[in-house]
Amino acid sequence: DAKTTQPNSMESNEEEPVHLPCNHSTISxxxxxxxxxxxxSQGPEYVIHGLTSNVNNRMASLAIxxxxxSSTLILHRATLRDAAVYYCILRDVGDNDMRFGAGTxxxxxx
Amino acid sequence: xxxxxxxxxxxxxxxxxxxxxxxxxxxxxxxxxxYRQSLGQGLEFLIYFQGNSAPDKSGLPSDRxxxxxxxxxxSTLTIQRTQQEDSAVYLCAVxxxxxxxxEQFFGPGTxxxxx
Numbered sequence: 001d002a003k004t005t006q007p008n009s010m011e012s013n014e015e016e017p018v019h020l021p022c023n024h025s026t027i028s029x030x031x032x033x034x035x036x037x038x039x040x041s042q043g044p045e046y047v048i049h050g051l052t053s054n055v056n057n058r059m060a061s062l063a064i065x066x067x068x069x070s071s072t073l074i075l076h077r078a079t080l081r082d083a084a085v086y087y088c089i090l091r092d093v094g095d096n097d098m099r100f101g102a103g104t105x106x107x108x109x110x
Numbered sequence: 111x112x113x114x115x116x117x118x119x120x121x122x123x124x125x126x127x128x129x130x131x132x133x134x135x136x137x138x139x140x141x142x143x144x145y146r147q148s149l150g151q152g153l154e155f156l157i158y159f160q161g162n163s164a165p166d167k168s169g170l171p172s173d174r175x176x177x178x179x180x181x182x183x184x185s186t187l188t189i190q191r192t193q194q195e196d197s198a199v200y201l202c203a204v205x206x207x208x209x210x211x212x213e214q215f216f217g218p219g220t221x222x223x224x225x
Contacts, residue, residue, distance in 0.1 A: 034213075036214075042218065042219075043201050043203070043216030043217055043218055043219050044153065044201075044203075044214075044216050045215075045216065046213035046214060046215070049213065087152070087153075098143075098153075098155070098203075098214060099155060100145075100152040100153035100154075101152050102151070102152045103152060
């Protein structure tokens with residue numbers, strides 16, 4: 001599986017945008033970029049995914065670099081409820097499993 | 111997570127005992143996954159079921175671990191002769207059809223503590 005690299009932790013202020021980076025320099029052409037987050041004492045939840053183009057949904061935006069070797073999850077306006085561990089995962093279309101790394105622990109300050 | 115329940119929510123057992131953990135997804139999800147998460151760690155893939163195909167057991171850490179899925183719905187993860195290092199949260203997940211099976215819905219997990 002291609003690996004991803006994320007900062008261990010980040011801090012943000014409430015109501016400000018948050019940009020969570022992910023490096024995946026060995027990404028292949030068939031790897032999708034997935035983001036999940038895990039709130040305290042809960043299972044992970046899907047946030048967004050993409051292949052080449054930037055993606056937007058009600059939770060976040062995903063900006064994918066032109067060479068696809070990095071991506072950024074954008075929370076447009078952080079709330080206290082967004083405090084969680086955010087996982088960036090590469091998944092090939094033929095893979096059965098999602099390989100979760102350590103993720104980025106996001107702290108949101110009021 | 112929407113559509114996936116797990117039981118029990120917490121399980122405390124003594125070293126050497128066998129435990130069964132249950133995952134009960136709503137019907138219609140053909141793919142089912144088991145993961146475990148040790149304290150402060152990321153998720154570790156254990157096993158994957160897809161329809162009637164043979165399960166992908168490549169993540170099971172030892173032969174003490176086994177899982178089955180009956181009728182394409184409920185799944186049971188069994189750990190025999192539990193050890194203290196088995197203590198973790200065990201998570202079950204299914205694929206979501208709304209996004210073309212690209213996302214996984216996770217259950218709330220079972221917290222297993224082996225004394």
